Amino acid sequence: MYSLCLLSLLSLGAYVTAKPNACPIxxxxxxxxxxxxxxxxxxxxxxxxxAQIKQAIExxxxxxxxxxxxxxxxxxxxxxYGLSHTDHSVRNGSVGVREVDENTIFRxxxxxxxxxxLLYMTFNGTKHFEEPVSKYVPELRSPYNSSQQIDxxxxxxxxxxxxxxxxxxxxxxxxxxxxxxxxxxxPPQALSRMGLPSLPKSERLPCGNAPxxxxxxxxxxxxxxxxxxxxxxxxxxxxxNAGYQILGYALEAIAQKPFHEILRERIIExxxxxxxSHSMPNPTLAVVPSDLTSSQFNLDIGDAIPISAxxxxxxxxxxxxxGRAILANTLVSPAMTRRWLKPATHTASLQVSxxxxxxxxxxxxxxxxxxxxxxxxIGMYNSIMALSxxxxxxxxxxxAGNGSFSLPLKLSEQVVDIMVPAFEQMAKNQAGQRFAGTxxxxxxxxxxxxxxxxxxxxxxxxxxxxxxxxxxxxAFAAKAGLQDTPSLLSMRLQPTSLKSPGRVSFSAVIxxxxxxxxxxxxxxxxxxxxxxDSYIYGNVGMPEFEFNLNKEGDVVSVTPRxxxxxxxxx
Numbered sequence: 001m002y003s004l005c006l007l008s009l010l011s012l013g014a015y016v017t018a019k020p021n022a023c024p025i026x027x028x029x030x031x032x033x034x035x036x037x038x039x040x041x042x043x044x045x046x047x048x049x050x051a052q053i054k055q056a057i058e059x060x061x062x063x064x065x066x067x068x069x070x071x072x073x074x075x076x077x078x079x080x081y082g083l084s085h086t087d088h089s090v091r092n093g094s095v096g097v098r099e100v101d102e103n104t105i106f107r108x109x110x111x112x113x114x115x116x117x118l119l120y121m122t123f124n125g126t127k128h129f130e131e132p133v134s135k136y137v138p139e140l141r142s143p144y145n146s147s148q149q150i151d152x153x154x155x156x157x158x159x160x161x162x163x164x165x166x167x168x169x170x171x172x173x174x175x176x177x178x179x180x181x182x183x184x185x186x187p188p189q190a191l192s193r194m195g196l197p198s199l200p201k202s203e204r205l206p207c208g209n210a211p212x213x214x215x216x217x218x219x220x221x222x223x224x225x226x227x228x229x230x231x232x233x234x235x236x237x238x239x240x241n242a243g244y245q246i247l248g249y250a251l252e253a254i255a256q257k258p259f260h261e262i263l264r265e266r267i268i269e270x271x272x273x274x275x276x277s278h279s280m281p282n283p284t285l286a287v288v289p290s291d292l293t294s295s296q297f298n299l300d301i302g303d304a305i306p307i308s309a310x311x312x313x314x315x316x317x318x319x320x321x322x323g324r325a326i327l328a329n330t331l332v333s334p335a336m337t338r339r340w341l342k343p344a345t346h347t348a349s350l351q352v353s354x355x356x357x358x359x360x361x362x363x364x365x366x367x368x369x370x371x372x373x374x375x376x377x378i379g380m381y382n383s384i385m386a387l388s389x390x391x392x393x394x395x396x397x398x399x400a401g402n403g404s405f406s407l408p409l410k411l412s413e414q415v416v417d418i419m420v421p422a423f424e425q426m427a428k429n430q431a432g433q434r435f436a437g438t439x440x441x442x443x444x445x446x447x448x449x450x451x452x453x454x455x456x457x458x459x460x461x462x463x464x465x466x467x468x469x470x471x472x473x474x475a476f477a478a479k480a481g482l483q484d485t486p487s488l489l490s491m492r493l494q495p496t497s498l499k500s501p502g503r504v505s506f507s508a509v510i511x512x513x514x515x516x517x518x519x520x521x522x523x524x525x526x527x528x529x530x531x532x533d534s535y536i537y538g539n540v541g542m543p544e545f546e547f548n549l550n551k552e553g554d555v556v557s558v559t560p561r562x563x564x565x566x567x568x569x570x
Contacts (some may be wrong), residue, residue, distance in 0.1 A: 023526040024367060024494055024509055029458030031434075031495050031504070032392035033426035036073045037080035041429065045422035046071065046081045052414055057085055065401030066090050066100045066287050068316040069411065071419060074327025074392040079320045087401055089289060096288030102317040105275050105286035106398040107297060108383045109376025111319070112311025113244050113357040115267060116251065117167060117340070118322075121332040122266045123254055126339045129164030129356070133246060136163075136253035139221040140246075156229045163250060165233050166243040167356035168344035172231035177223045177242050178208025178215050214300055220245065237345050237354040244357070263312075271325055275315035286313070287400045289380045295400070296379020311376060319385055319396040327392050341372050341389050361386075363416065366424050367458050371416065377405045384408040386416075391423035428454050435460055435493075435547060439558045439567035448565055450558060452493065459492030459509060467563050480512045488513045493545055502550075507532060508543040508560075537562040 036042045053069070056062050064087055071081040079102065086100040097104050120128065134140040140158040148155045156173055165171045178184075182191065183199055191198070205223065207215035215223065224242060231238055248259050255262045260278045268276055275285065280298055292298040314322075324330075329337050343353035343360055353360040358372045373386040382405050387394040395415050397408040432454040440449035447469040452460045465472040477486035491510045498505035509528055535542040544561040559566045 023511060023528050024458040024492070025507065025528050025532060026368065027497070028390040028427070028495055029367060029424070030427035030431035030454075030460070032073075032075065032390070033423060033430050034073070034075045036393060036423075036426060037076065037078065039426050039429075041422050041426045042080065045418050049081075049415065049418045050083060052418070053083060053085070053411070062403070062407075063087070064089065064289075065399050065403040065407060066289065067397065067399045067407075067411065068100055068102065068104065068106075069395065069397050069415070070102065070316045070320040071395045071415070072320045072324050072393065074324050074394075076324070079317065080393075082316065082320075084316070086287075087289070089401070090287055093288065093290075095283050095292060096286050097284070100287050100400075102320075103275055103285075103315050105281055105313050105315050106383065106400055107311065107378050107381040108314050108319065108398065109311050109378040109381060110241070110357075111314075111374050111376040111383055111385055114374040114385065115263065115312055115322070116244060116247060117356050118326065118331065119251060119255075119262055119266055120163075120167070120247075121336055121340055123251075124336070125332075126164075126336065128250075128254070129162060129167065131163055132159055133161050133163050133166055133250050134158050136250035137246060139217075139225070143225050152229070152232070154228055156225075156227075157233075160233055162233075163247065164344065164356065166240070166247050168354050169237045169239050169243065169357070170234045170345055170354075171240065171243050172229045172233050172235065172238065173224070173240050173243055174227050174230055175238070175240050175242065177220060177227060178205045179241065181205055181208060184208070184212065217249070234345075237347060266331070267322070270331060271318075271321050273314070273318040273321060275313075276318045277313050279313075281313050289401045294380070296381070299379060311378065316396060316398050319383075319398065323385055323387060323394040323396060327387060327389070327394065341387070361416075363420060366421055369420055369424075371420075373412075375405070375408065382408045384412055386412065388420065388423060391420075391427060393419075393423055395419065431460060435555055438570045440570050441565065441567050442570075446565065448563070448567060450560070450567060457490075457492065459494045460506070462491040462493065462508070465491065467560070467565070476510055477512075482512050502548060504547045504549065506545040506547065508545055510543065535562075538564075 033039065062085065066085060066087045068084040069082065070079050072079050082102050084100045084102065084104070086098070090096065090100065091098050117125065142159065144155050149157065161171045182196070183204055188198060205212070207213055207219045251262065252259055263278050267273065275281070283292060283297060286297060288297050289295050326337065340356065341358070343355055345354050347354060351362045353362070355372065357374060359374060361371045361373055363369045363371065369388060369390055371386045371388055373384055375384040376382070380402065381400050382403060383396070383398045385394065385396045397411050397415070399407050436452045436454055438449060438451045447466060449464065449466050450462060451464040453463055455461050462473070473489055473491060474483070474486050476491070477483055477489040480489065482488050489510070490513050491508055493506040493508055496505040496507050509532065511528060532543055533541040540562040542562045546559040546561060547555050548557045548559065548566065550556050555569055557566050557568045
């Protein structure tokens with residue numbers, strides 16, 4: 001206990017003072033903005049985004065590609081921004097739509113994995129993450145003899161592979177079985193030029209690639225059980241479509257229904273997704289670059305269709321609706337959504353983590369913001385959906401044409417560069433209008449007040465805090481050994497996401513500041529999470545603040561809970 005208290009004092013004073021600016025706790029700096037489509041900051045940002053995309057179209061950067069972009073908020077019932085572009089090859093094509101809009105059907109590729117995991121969430125999904133997948137998939141229950149079971153190089157130990165490891169690509173199993181196998185795809189001469197030996201007929205796969213049909217369940221498991229692992233479980237994330245096919249079978253066992261029925265009953269019908277399906281829809285409603293076959297719009301990959309590379313068919317509007325539903329907790333509880341929107345493992349890049357099945361991108365400007373994304377690719381279709389939980393907002397980009405997988409990623413960079421700062425500015429502006437100001441108890445006795453403003457740093461800044469005639473800023477500065485330089489003390493309020501009728505909770509992040517040093521991560525790390533609630537008074541944390549609201553939702557007072565006082569807004 002003593003060591004923890006000592007570390008807390010160090011972090012308030014000299015230890016974390018290597019940070020030149022306020023070091024916020026992870027999470028939103030302000031409450032998420034609402035009514036974003038009507039916000040002047042949003043309108044100006046999307047006008048800039050539109051201009052950039054149109055410039056890319058006019059310059060030929062997007063030649064040969066049709067695209068659709070959607071931006072949405074979990075607090076709204078509509079899409080806040082939409083832009084579609086139709087390539088001339090589609091306008092003059094022989095099949096599919098002639099004009100791409102928000103209702104046009106695309107193939108979304110591996111975004112289908114996101115639908116699968118959302119279905120898991122509707123079955124209290126994180127509950128299953130620690131369970132062995134063999135509990136639900138009989139083909140994986142002790143399939144090997146005793147000597148095979150101890151051979152870790154040749155055989156996967158399926159009894160230790162969990163649903164969570166499959167969902168976060170940490171099962172250590174191959175990316176695919178039979179799909180895109182070179183032995184079936186390339187002619188012998190091409191294989192020889194690649195230095196690959198010819199294979200006897202007994203080693204050629206019986207399914208999965210033309211001219212062979214897609215693998216059925218028995219063929220898939222026969223192949224998977226004969227495939228070597230490529231890493232130990234939970235040692236490193238390695239992307240696996242085959243893992244999600246297995247997850248689909250496990251989900252069917254949990255639900256006691258076929259995948260397509262679960263999908264219809266738990267996502268498509270509740271969200272009224274009129275342009276989404278797990279089987280090929282009417283091509284006249286879709287964007288089809290070139291033709292059905294070369295675009296792979298009609299590619300059949302068997303049981304992998306609902307859950308991996310082939311995946312679901314959907315429209316920009318339906319993807320936007322799905323994103324809003326996740327943010328708004330329409331299908332699952334807020335607690336379940338918070339558990340789901342978390343990293344499961346790191347990657348070799350500091351900016352990328354992996355979730356279930358999220359590809360989590362971290363951005364450091366204007367502060368640390370995590371985007372929970374899922375990208376997809378199949379044939380001539382590339383796509384991405386991204387959510388920013390801090391801002392309760394997200395976007396979707398669907399493309400069809402001759403572009404590579406990098407096309408939606410490049411467009412995403414443009415959206416992020418323009419819209420994430422706009423989301424942050426909108427949140428700050430709305431928080432300033434709603435929460436900033438002076439709160440004081442004008443009874444002539446207590447002499448207590450607090451003044452809040454917004455500035456260039458995260459959170460509501462406390463510029464003055466008086467309690468019973470005591471300057472709380474000076475008191476905390478003295479506690480941190482900053483009595484000679486009280487201006488180096490930072491006090492800021494961040495939302496905790498805790499709410500009750502008529503009340504909204506914030507935490508005061510109180511810390512010392514100094515000039516940047518060249519220290520490594522051990523000394524310059526942000527330790528706010530470790531010491532936030534270090535100061536307790538009568539079993540109430542000093543950082544605990546509540547704003548009190550009237551029936552219209554306007555802020556009328558603030559309560560620093562440890563001080564047992566409520567200060568009306570002046």
